[in-house]
Each structure stands twice: as structure tokens, then as C-alpha cells.
Amino acid sequence: MINVLQSMLDRRKLVKGGVAAGAVLALNPLWTPPGAFAQDEPDLPSDASDMDALIAGAQAENKIVSYGMPDYWANLGLMWETFMSKYDIAEHEDADLSSAQEIAKFLAEAENPIADIGDIGIQFAPTAIQLGVCAPFKNDTWDQIPDWAKHPDGLWAVQYYGNLVFMVNTDLVDPVPTSFASLLEPAYANSVSISDPAGAAQGNFTVFAAAFANGGDEANVQPGLDYFKNLVEVGNLKPTSPDLAQFQKGETVIGILWDYLALEFRDQLEGQVNLEIVVPEDASIAGPYASIINKWAPHPHAARLMRNFILSPEGQTIYAGGYATPILPDVEIPEEVAAKRPPAGAFASVRTIEDWNLGFVAFQQIANDWGPYVLGQ
Amino acid sequence: MTQQSLSPSSQPITLAPHDPITLDRVRRPRAPRWLSALPLPLLPFLIFCVLLEIVPVIVLIRDSLRVQGLGAFTFANYQVIADPLFARALGNSILISLGTAVLGAVVGGLVAAAIVSGSERGRRLSLGLVAVTSNFGGIPLSFAFIALLGTNGFITLLLRESFGVRLYPGTFSLYSWTGLTMVYFYFQLPLMILIFTPAIARLKPVWREAAATLGAPDWYYWWRVGLRVMAAPFIAALALLFANALGAYATAYALVGGNLNILPIQIGRYIEGDLNYDPGKASALSLILAVFMAVGISIAYTLTQRSQKWLS
Amino acid sequence: MAVLARQPAGARRWGQIVRAVLIAAVVLYLVLPLFSTVLFSLATAWSKTVLPEGYTLNAYRESFADPQIVRGIQRSLTATLATLLVGLALVVPALLYVHLRAPHFKRWLEFLAIVPWALPGVVLALAVIRTYISPYNVSRPAVLVLTYTLVSLPFMFRAIDAALSAVDLRTLVEAAQTLGAGWGEIGRRVILPNIAAGMLSASLLVAALASGEYVIARLLGGTGWKTFALYQAEAQFTDGRVAAALAVLGFGFTWVVSMALIAVAGRRGQAGPVMNK
Known part of the structure; x- marks a missing residue:
């Protein structure tokens, strides 16, 4: 990690490339992270060994504030409802923020904290650690979480992930494309829509997946950028977004998006548009989201209890009900959900990024080169 | 009165x-x-x-002037503008804003004149329509244009199925500068009508009567009196439309995402993006944008001072 | 009407034709996107045909059945009204003072009222967030209203200043005072009728700006105080037809309010620039 951060301090890179929030700050001598002097309260639990104390503490706080965990996202509405009634917590508030904003706000509000818990794209986990905004907590299923998906000291843990899929409007597209390679065919002229790789994680992961499909990896995403440059040149990239309304109007006909969104859109549009969901054969990618607990959380017990609930089999099943893929290995997926998902075998092409030191740099490269290199802006 | x-x-x-x-x-x-x-x-x-x-x-x-907007002192945020991507974004923003401001001001000015000289009833109806459409912007407006002129839109399909005219691919694209100009024009036009109608209504009928009494034809009146008197409020309105378009963000992002390079979208990525969150650079780019707006507005302001006296 | 009689009849008719064509084209341009929005809000399915495959009022039923959306509408109305009142309370006394007593201040006020033009919405929201919300976490709705007031300040200021500049207010007030009128009467019978039209066009612009504003509301209000426009944007992710239905409701509401405002201003003795012949 350190060498990555040091390379970012290189002035030229600093100017040219966007550096994720705080990666620079952490090493900046004129700026001391609040974590350096604000100590954790010693009596806060760092694991779930004493559940009674945790529940009692959370009930005394009787409130929880989250960032980036809105009701409409991945079945979180049901998640909050179940959590609050199960443990008798009266109040919940959420502010819908991007990952970087969550971390920046945890930090900015250290003196006057508001939020307790957040949900960030895993690519921001190193930044959150560097800035020292996370409190450690290992929930009671900690050992079942794969090693790549958790911080050794419990500072963050992946709670669910999505798989990148194609969603195809079969009323207007025939045949259905099955791989990144097939999207280049003339049949798909002006038909392929993705999110903005320079502004949205979903779009950035799309380019990453294309890199995997074309022989690249974490250390080399150039094949993904080359692939999209080619897709633009043959005229197959369409500048609409893979959002619900665009599918609904028949404007977006092939969209590349997370499977949990695709499955939900298809449910919503049943009877209006015929949609088919395909996991690309040559490569897909997992997009994990990690739970972080604010080090200065005003309701620290409630925050820990919530993480414990989310990572329990019950919480994981709720995520699965929202079409997210649970991080715990043996979670029971509700039958009606399993029936709608592509067959389990189709997900064999899904790759995970395991080295986020490299992944982080690749992410930046995609964001910075998308406009000038791929679109020629 | x-x-x-x-x-x-x-x-x-x-x-x-x-x-x-x-x-x-x-x-x-x-x-x-x-x-x-x-x-x-x-x-x-x-x-x-x-x-x-x-x-x-x-x-x-x-x-x-701070790293990431809260770190140590630096000028580096401003060097972003030396990057051709951002320099071009600024240029594109100025071009489309100026273009749609002129287009909106000219057409809107003519419409305002027509409204003022029309009947009372027509005036009320048109002001109602203008009020409604001036309220129409952002994501819903972009979506309305997509439903009309997208590859699968109402007009696109109507032309193809009834007249055999194919807009896509090649002839036209909503997701191009032409398309963006059309959508910008849509929010510029009602704004112009709304701010220009009061100004044009203040043209004193006496002047026109006086000109007519002296035997001057209508065009002569407009050329010698009308246009000169209207120059100040017209330029002021032009500046307002320019500023209005220069800052437009939601409409453009909803229509073309990151596919056209304009400055508000670049700023938006630094504020709201999943990837390049950087309030420091966002602030620097914003101030650069503000300087260009300030220049445009000062030019307009100086110009308007000259003919202001006509209206007092 | 002697003016028109003097012109050659041919030129006059030609002018009328040009005017009719211009108006028709503009009306068509303005109405078509409204039309497509209305169609989509009523569609059962509309993804491959020229016109929707069928029609239903479901999207409207859903909108009214959702208490959150109703709350969003209430919030937007509150914000719009508050913006209007705060704006008038700031601008009217200041401009009256300047016109009546201290004309030399006007240049400065004008400058201050122009500044917000130079700052795009994204920028303003960012500046206000970093000044007040990040460090102090002050009330978001209040800051939202103040930011809308700021954004609409140029409109407000210009419209009312134009109305006041059109008459020689100082002379009128002095005349009224000479005739023995008190300030209450002067306010009601001299000042108000003269600025009513300016207030009307300012109000229409402010209402247009505040009731459907999205970028600032999203950045400033966050999810704690979601306005109508935010729910509308969210509906884009659950059902585009509901988003369209909300837009149509917005049109209807604006239409009613603006017609009411125009009627009110019209009754005030045909006063002011907008309704003036």
C-alpha cells in the first residue's frame, strides 16, 4: 500500500490524476487525521462475545444513523425494518452518499459526529483505513467470511456483492449477445449502454471486466480500455445509461449492470418489456460492498449490532432477497430468488479483484483515460 | 398603473x-x-x-487552494485546467452556452414581442404555457426528449413507419451536440420570454404613435427606436441565459452521461463521483467557470449602462 | 389604431403570417416534450411502438398513494413559498430605500444581486455545504431555502428594480405626502400597485426555479429532507411512468398557480409591465 501512496505523492501524477479522497491527506505532514489523537473509547466491544451487553447498549441508544444505506438499495428497507423490530430500536436515518463522500463526512464530522455506519465500495476500503475512520468489530460469523473480503483487525468486512451482467431487450435485439467479444458484432450497432466509467463505479467495473475478458488483470487494465475504444470505433457503444426508465422506454436495449439491479428492473418491467439477463461467458466481475463503522459513532453499540445482524444468516438472506449475492458461503437463497437468477453455473466466469493495491490504481487509470483515450475528448 | x-x-x-x-x-x-x-x-x-x-x-x-479541499496549501488544483480534457470541457461549455443563449434570446425576444402585441387572452394563455415549460428541466426534460427523439422515440418511429425516413443511424442523434443544443434551447426559450416580456411591454406606445404620425414606416420605427431601446434589456437577458446554460448539469448528465465533455459534468464528477471525489479540484474548476461567467456578465453590464437612460 | 391603418395592407398581412408561423413553431416545440411526458405517464407499455400500447391511470394512483411523495410535494411547496417570502422581504425594503432615499447605493446593491449569476448551481451548493453544512450541520431545509433565495436573487432584484425604475417613485411619494397621505396609504396605493407586476414576474421565475430544482436539493437537502424533484428522480429507478406522472402533476400545478397569479395581478388595475399594453 505504501508504495502506491508514495507514487501518488509524485507531484505530476497528483495533478494529472484524480487521487481518491485522503490517500494524499494521510501522508500530508500539515494535516493530522483526527484519529491520531482521538482515542477509541476503551469499553466499546470489538467482537460479538457479549451479545447481551451489545443489545442493551444499542437499546439505550435507541437510534442509528447510516450513510449510503437507503431503503431502496439491495432490500435494505426490509433489512432496517427487521433489525429495528427485532432489537426494538426506535429510529433510523440515512443519507444517500457515494463511498468517497461517506468517508470524507466521517472524517469531517469527527468532532461533531452524526453517522454510525456506512456501506462503501470495496475499492475505498484502503482509503478508509489510511484515514483512520473505522472502528474494529468482528461479528459472530467472522470466520466464515473469505479472507479477501475482510480486514484482519475487523475494520471493514464485505457484506454482499454484485455480479456484472448484460441485460438484453429481446423485443428489439436478436440474437442475445453472450460475451464481451460478441458485442463487437455489427448486429449490435448503436446498442450497448454502460454507466459513466469516469463517474460511476458500475461503469468503471465494466471496463475492468472487459479487461479480464481480453487478457488483462489488476495490474493491466489497458486491454479493457482498448476494447471499449474499439467498441466506440465500430459504432456499437450507445450513449444512454443502463437505467430502468431507459429500458422501460426501449431506448437502452443492451445494458451492462449489476445483477441485483438487472433482476429488480426486470421484475419492475414485467409485462412491459421482455428482458433477458446474461452473465458474459468470457468474463464478469464481482463488485463487493464493505461495511464500515464510524470510529466516532454517536450510537456505537447500535452500529456494531447492525453489522452483526447484516452478517448473520438472517441478514444475508435478506440481502439475497434483494438479489445481492451474500458474502457468507452457505446462506440459504430463497427459492423464488434462485429461480429468477441465471443458473449457478453461469457465474463461473465471475472474477474477483483480490489485490486492491493494484485494483485501486487501475480504477484511477480507467477513470482518467476514459474521456481522452476511449472517447477522444 | x-x-x-x-x-x-x-x-x-x-x-x-x-x-x-x-x-x-x-x-x-x-x-x-x-x-x-x-x-x-x-x-x-x-x-x-x-x-x-x-x-x-x-x-x-x-x-x-488546498489538497483535496482540506489539506495543505497548493496551487495544483488550478493546474487541472492545463489538462486538455478540462480545457476542452471549458471551451465546449462556453460554445454551447453562448450558442443556445443567442438562439434562445433571438427567438424568445421575437416571441415576447408577438405576445405583447397579441390579444389579452392569447397573452394569458401563452404566459401560462411559458410558466409551465420554464418549470420543466433536468432529468424529466431529458427523458421527455428521449421519448420523442431517441432511437426509439415517438417522432423517430413516426418518421420511420409513416414516411420511411430513418433518423438513426447517421442522419440525427439526440446524444450529440445537436441534441444537447435542442434540449438547452428548450429551457432557454421560456426563460427568455418570461424575462423579456415585461421589458418589451415597457416600450411606450406613444413613441410608436409619434413615429407613425410623422409618417415613419413600422420597420423604421423598430430600427431607430425599438431596437435601440431594447438593446439593454436584451443584452442583460442574453447574459442571464448564458449563465443559465453554463451551469446546467442535471439536464446534460441525464441526456448524455459523460459522453459529451462539458465543465459542469467534470465538476459534478469531483463532487458526486464514485471515483474522483475531490472538493479541492471541484472548487478550482468552479471558480474558473465563475470567472468566465463574471466576464460575460460584466461585458453585458457595461453595454446595458449605455442605453439604460432610454427607459427611465 | 391609426398606426396600423397607415401601413400597406400587404406588408401587414405578411407580418401577421410570419408571426403566426413563429408562434405555431414555438408552441409546437414547447408542447411536444410535454406531450411525450403525458403519453408516457398514461402508458401501459411503450417500448417498441409509435404510440403506447394501452392507457392507464395507474401511475397517478401510485403517486397519490405514496405518502412520501405527498410529503415531498408539501416540502417543495414550503420551500418555494419560503423562498418567495424571504426574497421579497430582503429585496423590497432595500430597493425602496435605495429608490426613495439613497440612489448612490444602487450600484453596490446591483453588484451584490448579480454575483449569484456568476455561480452555477453546483458551485453554489458546494460552497454553501462547505461553509455551513459540513462544519456546523445546521438545518438543511433552512439552508436550502436561503440558497434558493440566493439563486433567485438576480431575478427578484431585476424584476422589482425594473418596476420601480419605470415610475418616478420619489416624485410620486412626495406628491402623495403633499396630499396628506400616511405611509400606510402610500404603501397600499402608490408603492404596491407599482411593484405588483414586478413581484408577479419575479414570483413566476422563483416558483419555476424552486419548485422543480434538483441539483441543489440533492446536494444540500440530502435524504433527510427530500423534495418533490428528488422523489421524481428516484422514481426514474422504480417506474419511469410514475416519474412522468409526477412531472405532469408539476405542470398542472404550475399552470394553476401562474394563471392565478396572472389573474390577481390583472385585477390590480391592469397594473405593471407584464399586463401593460
Whole structure:
């Protein structure tokens, strides 16, 4: 990690490339992270060994504030409802923020904290650690979480992930494309829509997946950028977004998006548009989201209890009900959900990024080169 | 209007000049000297401007000079503009804003003139339509255009199925500069009509009558009097439309995402993006954008000062 | 009407034709996107045909059945009304003072009122967030209203200043005082009728700006105080037809309010620039 951060301090890179929030700050001598002097309260639990104390503490706080965990996202509405009634917590508030904003706000509000818990794209986990905004907590299923998906000291843990899929409007597209390679065919002229790789994680992961499909990896995403440059040149990239309304109007006909969104859109549009969901054969990618607990959380017990609930089999099943893929290995997926998902075998092409030191740099490269290199802006 | 009710012939009222200071002394209740010296009615306005204009702008300048908007002092944020991507974004933004401002001002100005000279009923209906459409912007507006002129839109399909005309691919694309111009024009036009109708309504009918009495044809009146009098409010409106388009963000992002390179989208990525969150660079780019707006507005302001006297 | 009689009849008719064509084209341009929005809000399915495959009022039923959306509408109305009142309370006294007593201040006020033009919405929201919300976490709705007031300040200021500049207010007030009128009467019978039209066009612009504003509301209000426009944007992710239905409701509401405002201003003695012949 350190060498990555040091390379970012290189002035030229600093100017040219966007550096994720705080990666620079952490090493900046004129700026001391609040974590350096604000100590954790010693009596806060760092694991779930004493559940009674945790529940009692959370009930005394009787409130929880989250960032980036809105009701409409991945079945979180049901998640909050179940959590609050199960443990008798009266109040919940959420502010819908991007990952970087969550971390920046945890930090900015250290003196006057508001939020307790957040949900960030895993690519921001190193930044959150560097800035020292996370409190450690290992929930009671900690050992079942794969090693790549958790911080050794419990500072963050992946709670669910999505798989990148194609969603195809079969009323207007025939045949259905099955791989990144097939999207280049003339049949798909002006038909392929993705999110903005320079502004949205979903779009950035799309380019990453294309890199995997074309022989690249974490250390080399150039094949993904080359692939999209080619897709633009043959005229197959369409500048609409893979959002619900665009599918609904028949404007977006092939969209590349997370499977949990695709499955939900298809449910919503049943009877209006015929949609088919395909996991690309040559490569897909997992997009994990990690739970972080604010080090200065005003309701620290409630925050820990919530993480414990989310990572329990019950919480994981709720995520699965929202079409997210649970991080715990043996979670029971509700039958009606399993029936709608592509067959389990189709997900064999899904790759995970395991080295986020490299992944982080690749992410930046995609964001910075998308406009000038791929679109020629 | 009071002036008219006092003087039906539209002649200026002539009153014996008197000393307003004497009048003040008679009318105003006595107050301590320091209190009466204070321009009390101005205070709320001034306090508001300090709190919401001056302080935030100073904070913005401060942030633009710090790493990530909260770190150590740096000028690096401003060097972003040396990057061709951002320089071109600025150029594109200025071009489309100026283009749609001129287009909107000319067409909107003509429409305003037509509305003013039309019937009372027509005027009410048109102002209603203008009020409704001026409220139409952002994501819903972009989506309305997609439903009309997208690859699968109403007009696109109508032309293809009834007339055999294919807009896509090649002939037209909504997701191009042409398309973006059309959508910008849509929000510029009602704004122009709304701000220009009052100005054009103030053209005094007497002037036109006088010109006609002297035998001047209509075009001559417009050329020598109308256009000159209207120049100031027209330029002011033009500046407003320019600023309006230069800052447009939601509409553009909803239509083309990141596919066209304009500055508000680049700023938006630094504020809201999943990837390049950087309030420092966002502040610097914002201030650069603000400087260009300020230049445009100062030019307009200087120009308007010249013909202002016509309307008083 | 002697003016028109003097012109050659041919030129006059030609002018009328040009005007009719211009108006028709503009009306068509303005109405078509409204039309497509209305169609989509009523569609059962509309993804491959020229016109929707069928029609239903479901999207409207859903909108009204959702208490959150109703709350969003209430919030937007509150914000719009508050913006209007705060704006008038700031601008009217200041401009009256300047016109009546201290014309030399006008240049300065004008400058202050122009500043917000130079700052795009994204920028303003960012500046206000970093000044007040990040460090102090002050009330978001209040800051939202103040920011809308700021954004609409140029409109407000210009419209009312134009109305006041159109008459020689100082002379009128002095005349009224000479005739023995008190300040209450002067306010009601001299000042108000003269600025009513300016207030009307300012109000229409402010209402247009505040009731459907999205970027600032999203950045400033966050999810704690979601306005109508935010729910509308969210509906884009659950059902585009509901988003369209909300837009149509917005049109209807604006239409009613603006017609009411125009009627009110019209009754005030045909006063002011907008309704003036």
C-alpha cells in the first residue's frame, strides 16, 4: 500500500490524476487525521462475545444513523425494518452518499459526529483505513467470511456483492449477445449502454471486466480500455445509461449492470418489456460492498449490532432477497430468488479483484483515460 | 398603473420642486442620530449577501487552494485546467452556452414581442404555457426528449413507419451536440420570454404613435427606436441565459452521461463521483467557470449602462 | 389604431403570417416534450411502438398513494413559498430605500444581486455545504431555502428594480405626502400597485426555479429532507411512468398557480409591465 501512496505523492501524477479522497491527506505532514489523537473509547466491544451487553447498549441508544444505506438499495428497507423490530430500536436515518463522500463526512464530522455506519465500495476500503475512520468489530460469523473480503483487525468486512451482467431487450435485439467479444458484432450497432466509467463505479467495473475478458488483470487494465475504444470505433457503444426508465422506454436495449439491479428492473418491467439477463461467458466481475463503522459513532453499540445482524444468516438472506449475492458461503437463497437468477453455473466466469493495491490504481487509470483515450475528448 | 391613472395623457407629472430634507424632518419620527444614520432597510439584504455570497465564495477560494479541499496549501488544483480534457470541457461549455443563449434570446425576444402585441387572452394563455415549460428541466426534460427523439422515440418511429425516413443511424442523434443544443434551447426559450416580456411591454406606445404620425414606416420605427431601446434589456437577458446554460448539469448528465465533455459534468464528477471525489479540484474548476461567467456578465453590464437612460 | 391603418395592407398581412408561423413553431416545440411526458405517464407499455400500447391511470394512483411523495410535494411547496417570502422581504425594503432615499447605493446593491449569476448551481451548493453544512450541520431545509433565495436573487432584484425604475417613485411619494397621505396609504396605493407586476414576474421565475430544482436539493437537502424533484428522480429507478406522472402533476400545478397569479395581478388595475399594453 505504501508504495502506491508514495507514487501518488509524485507531484505530476497528483495533478494529472484524480487521487481518491485522503490517500494524499494521510501522508500530508500539515494535516493530522483526527484519529491520531482521538482515542477509541476503551469499553466499546470489538467482537460479538457479549451479545447481551451489545443489545442493551444499542437499546439505550435507541437510534442509528447510516450513510449510503437507503431503503431502496439491495432490500435494505426490509433489512432496517427487521433489525429495528427485532432489537426494538426506535429510529433510523440515512443519507444517500457515494463511498468517497461517506468517508470524507466521517472524517469531517469527527468532532461533531452524526453517522454510525456506512456501506462503501470495496475499492475505498484502503482509503478508509489510511484515514483512520473505522472502528474494529468482528461479528459472530467472522470466520466464515473469505479472507479477501475482510480486514484482519475487523475494520471493514464485505457484506454482499454484485455480479456484472448484460441485460438484453429481446423485443428489439436478436440474437442475445453472450460475451464481451460478441458485442463487437455489427448486429449490435448503436446498442450497448454502460454507466459513466469516469463517474460511476458500475461503469468503471465494466471496463475492468472487459479487461479480464481480453487478457488483462489488476495490474493491466489497458486491454479493457482498448476494447471499449474499439467498441466506440465500430459504432456499437450507445450513449444512454443502463437505467430502468431507459429500458422501460426501449431506448437502452443492451445494458451492462449489476445483477441485483438487472433482476429488480426486470421484475419492475414485467409485462412491459421482455428482458433477458446474461452473465458474459468470457468474463464478469464481482463488485463487493464493505461495511464500515464510524470510529466516532454517536450510537456505537447500535452500529456494531447492525453489522452483526447484516452478517448473520438472517441478514444475508435478506440481502439475497434483494438479489445481492451474500458474502457468507452457505446462506440459504430463497427459492423464488434462485429461480429468477441465471443458473449457478453461469457465474463461473465471475472474477474477483483480490489485490486492491493494484485494483485501486487501475480504477484511477480507467477513470482518467476514459474521456481522452476511449472517447477522444 | 398609477402613473397612468394620475396622468391619462401619459405626460410627465410636473410638481413644484421642494426640498426633500424638509419633508423628511416633518414626517419621520425622531430617532437617535446613530440609528437614523444606519440604512436599516438595507441591513437584511446586506447581511444575507455577506453570509451567503461573500463568506461561501471565500471558503470556495480557500478550498480551491488546498489538497483535496482540506489539506495543505497548493496551487495544483488550478493546474487541472492545463489538462486538455478540462480545457476542452471549458471551451465546449462556453460554445454551447453562448450558442443556445443567442438562439434562445433571438427567438424568445421575437416571441415576447408577438405576445405583447397579441390579444389579452392569447397573452394569458401563452404566459401560462411559458410558466409551465420554464418549470420543466433536468432529468424529466431529458427523458421527455428521449421519448420523442431517441432511437426509439415517438417522432423517430413516426418518421420511420409513416414516411420511411430513418433518423438513426447517421442522419440525427439526440446524444450529440445537436441534441444537447435542442434540449438547452428548450429551457432557454421560456426563460427568455418570461424575462423579456415585461421589458418589451415597457416600450411606450406613444413613441410608436409619434413615429407613425410623422409618417415613419413600422420597420423604421423598430430600427431607430425599438431596437435601440431594447438593446439593454436584451443584452442583460442574453447574459442571464448564458449563465443559465453554463451551469446546467442535471439536464446534460441525464441526456448524455459523460459522453459529451462539458465543465459542469467534470465538476459534478469531483463532487458526486464514485471515483474522483475531490472538493479541492471541484472548487478550482468552479471558480474558473465563475470567472468566465463574471466576464460575460460584466461585458453585458457595461453595454446595458449605455442605453439604460432610454427607459427611465 | 391609426398606426396600423397607415401601413400597406400587404406588408401587414405578411407580418401577421410570419408571426403566426413563429408562434405555431414555438408552441409546437414547447408542447411536444410535454406531450411525450403525458403519453408516457398514461402508458401501459411503450417500448417498441409509435404510440403506447394501452392507457392507464395507474401511475397517478401510485403517486397519490405514496405518502412520501405527498410529503415531498408539501416540502417543495414550503420551500418555494419560503423562498418567495424571504426574497421579497430582503429585496423590497432595500430597493425602496435605495429608490426613495439613497440612489448612490444602487450600484453596490446591483453588484451584490448579480454575483449569484456568476455561480452555477453546483458551485453554489458546494460552497454553501462547505461553509455551513459540513462544519456546523445546521438545518438543511433552512439552508436550502436561503440558497434558493440566493439563486433567485438576480431575478427578484431585476424584476422589482425594473418596476420601480419605470415610475418616478420619489416624485410620486412626495406628491402623495403633499396630499396628506400616511405611509400606510402610500404603501397600499402608490408603492404596491407599482411593484405588483414586478413581484408577479419575479414570483413566476422563483416558483419555476424552486419548485422543480434538483441539483441543489440533492446536494444540500440530502435524504433527510427530500423534495418533490428528488422523489421524481428516484422514481426514474422504480417506474419511469410514475416519474412522468409526477412531472405532469408539476405542470398542472404550475399552470394553476401562474394563471392565478396572472389573474390577481390583472385585477390590480391592469397594473405593471407584464399586463401593460
